[in-house]
Amino acid sequence: MSTESEIAExxxxxxxxxxxxxxxxxxxEAxxxxxxxxxxxxxxxxxxxxxxVAQLEEMAMSLRKKLRAS
Structure with a gap:
């Protein structure tokens, strides 16, 4: 194989x-x-x-307070 053909390849x-x-x-990128x-x-x-979770924790605290108060 010639140098030129090697270069082309x-x-x-x-x-x-x-x-x-x-x-x-x-x-x-995709x-x-x-x-x-x-x-x-x-x-x-x-x-x-x-x-x-924060909302449920607040509800649980509120319920605990109500239970303690009753």
Whole structure:
């Protein structure tokens, strides 16, 4: 194989590798966006549940006070 054909083959491999890298970068960005949204959804659910627990704790304290008073 001549040097010129080797160079041409290497250039083709480089171009293919660059395209694959670009494709993978797109996939990674899409995955980051998806997981970022999932994380925000989970954080929102956690915050909602924390608020619900706080509300239930307040109700429990109120009921305990009523029981003590009676």
């Amino acid at each position: 290497l250039r083709e491999e480089i171009a293919t590798a660059r395209q694959q890298t670009a494709d993978l970068a797109e996939v990674l 995955h980051k966006r998806r997981t970022g949204l999932q994380l925000r959804d989970l954080e929102n659910e956690r915050d909602r549940l924390k608020a619900q």
